[in-house]
Amino acid sequence: MAYQVPRMDELQSRAWLALVWSAELLPAALDAQLQSDSGMTHFEFMVLSTLQQAEKSSLRTKDLAVAVNATMPRLSRVVGKLAERGLLERAGGAADARVVNVRLTKAGRRELVRAVPAHIHLVKELVIDRLSAAELHALVEILEPLVGRLDPQSRVGFAAAQRAAP
Known part of the structure; x- marks a missing residue:
């Protein structure tokens, strides 16, 4: 018999555990996959991708942290590593020395472009190609409202990055 979450019926338990384990x-x-093929973590990939989507490929660190759903200490460590590798640059804000802007470099854009094909191939192999068009529609209809509930101000993701001013 499969584990059943206390205070949930069998269907609720199966749905919840499938979501959590996914x-x-x-x-x-x-x-x-990203470590093996590109020498970066998925979080680093998301940081670079978010910067690529931002206006002028640049964001204030606090806006980048929100867009990738990270704490400032975590983002600071990753930004430091990516800057050491020449994939992004940090610069002080013109009007406020406390503000740090992060910008994707040409090398960072190049590494991101190189990483995308294998990454998307894996995403398709693990998720997209396993579902029919109807199941993909259902997944969108199921998950988008959950994301909306968890992020009612739409603070995370590419849209948030594009709205943020560098």
């Missing part, structure tokens, strides 16, 4: 296992699989 959320746990998918990032690990994406990390492994």
Whole structure:
């Protein structure tokens, strides 16, 4: 007999555990592929991707942290590593020395472009190609409202990055 979450019926338990384990296992699989093929973590990939989508490929660190759903200490460590590798640059804000802007470099854009094909191939292999068009529509209809509930101000993601001013 499969584990059943207390205070949930069988269907609720199966749905909840499938969601939780997907959320746990998918990032690990994406990390492994990106580390192997591109020498970066999935989080680093998301930082670079978010900067690429931002106006002028630049964001204030606090806006970048929000867009990638990271704490400032975590983002600061990753930005430092990516800057050491020449994939992004940090610069002080013109009007306020406390503001730090992060900008994607040409090398960062190049590494991101190189990483995308294998990453998308894995995403398709693990998720997209396993579902029919109807299941993909259902997944969107199921998950978008959950994301909206968890992020009612639409603070995370590419749209948030594009709205943020450098």
